[in-house]
Amino acid sequence: MSGHLVLTEEVADALAEGRGVVALESTLLAHGLPPGRNHEVGLRLERVVRAAGAAPATIAVLDGTARIGLTGSELERVCSPEGRLNKLSRRDLGPAFALNRDGATTVAATAALAHQAGIGVFATGGLGGVHLAAPAGAASWDVSADLDVLAHTPVTVVCSGVKSILDIGATVEVLETRSVPVIGFGTDSFPGFYLRASAYRVPWRVDSAAEAAAVVAAHRDRVPGGAGVLLVNPVPVEHELDRELHDRLLREGMDLLRERDIRGKDVTPALLAHFHDGSGGASLTANTELVADNARVGAAVAVELAHASR
Numbered sequence: 001m002s003g004h005l006v007l008t009e010e011v012a013d014a015l016a017e018g019r020g021v022v023a024l025e026s027t028l029l030a031h032g033l034p035p036g037r038n039h040e041v042g043l044r045l046e047r048v049v050r051a052a053g054a055a056p057a058t059i060a061v062l063d064g065t066a067r068i069g070l071t072g073s074e075l076e077r078v079c080s081p082e083g084r085l086n087k088l089s090r091r092d093l094g095p096a097f098a099l100n101r102d103g104a105t106t107v108a109a110t111a112a113l114a115h116q117a118g119i120g121v122f123a124t125g126g127l128g129g130v131h132l133a134a135p136a137g138a139a140s141w142d143v144s145a146d147l148d149v150l151a152h153t154p155v156t157v158v159c160s161g162v163k164s165i166l167d168i169g170a171t172v173e174v175l176e177t178r179s180v181p182v183i184g185f186g187t188d189s190f191p192g193f194y195l196r197a198s199a200y201r202v203p204w205r206v207d208s209a210a211e212a213a214a215v216v217a218a219h220r221d222r223v224p225g226g227a228g229v230l231l232v233n234p235v236p237v238e239h240e241l242d243r244e245l246h247d248r249l250l251r252e253g254m255d256l257l258r259e260r261d262i263r264g265k266d267v268t269p270a271l272l273a274h275f276h277d278g279s280g281g282a283s284l285t286a287n288t289e290l291v292a293d294n295a296r297v298g299a300a301v302a303v304e305l306a307h308a309s310r
């Protein structure tokens with residue numbers, strides 16, 4: 001127990017000993033991947049982090065308590081369709097705690113809780129961003145809290161950019177306005193989740209975990225402001241989605257949202273499900289492989305940071 005947070009022994013020991021720890025989010029499991037597959041992925045991410053020499057801290061809220069690291073049965077509960085977990089952004093944490101609810105944490109909520117627990121690196125799939133508006137060109141006002149939390153929370157988020165279901169250009173602009181450093185990991189392009197590249201460039205690039213850790217440490221220790229860092233790592237090349245298939249699914253998905261009047265926090269899960277249903281498994285493979293690679297990179301960066309501070 002650390003304040004109101006419950007840490008697994010593995011995470012508590014790693015933090016106490018100054019070893020690398022990587023936070024992992026639960027919304028991508030409970031709301032982003034289908035049941036069955038999500039549990040496999042959750043276990044795999046934890047294995048990938050351990051194999052790189054760091055401790056995995058999958059974060060969720062169970063029985064009104066923030067869990068920093070999950071036991072085997074807790075991970076099962078998060079992934080079970082019967083669990084029907086709420087999708088919790090940072091603003092939902094107070095109500096979930098007070099009302100003893102279960103919930104899966106988004107990037108915003110996971111980053112906030114990771115920071116509270118003393119964890120500086122967090123790996124996920126895609127960041128939330130600015131949603132596309134209908135009609136095109138209008139402001140949608142659906143801007144993910146992920147962006148706001150990154151602007152105020154000194155955590156490094158490793159992800160594969162944002163999905164092209166979002167307005168990538170607007171998302172990149174908001175990150176600049178909020179002074180969040182965006183660092184390409186072996187890339188000059190801001191990745192588009194299922195696709196390795198978007199039409200937008202990253203302002204900075206690093207080519208190793210050591211370089212990434214040096215940037216994180218300089219930003220953390222020598223730059224005032226308390227913003228996080230966004231380290232973007234494109235989907236492994238062999239698992240990138242075919243662009244034509246991607247563009248068709250995107251068009252259909254946007255039509256579906258309009259037809260069914262899907263809004264707010266239901267938008268991202270609905271679009272992800274449409275991609276998974278319509279791509280014959282290709283989007284699931286891309287999604288799985290990119291998160292696993294981000295966990296690997298996050299762990300390598302966490303280990304470098306831990307060594308540097310010894």
Ligand code: PSU
Pocket residue numbers: 025027028029031032033105106107108125126127128129143144145146163193264265266268272
């Ligand atoms: N990107 C994905 N899969 C996901 C999410 C993002 O590829 O499951 C989740 C993350 O938890 C992210 C959240 O924080 O969706 C963003 O939701 P919203 O757009 O409602 O802020």
Ligand code: MN
Pocket residue numbers: 142143144145264265
């Ligand atoms: Mn939203």
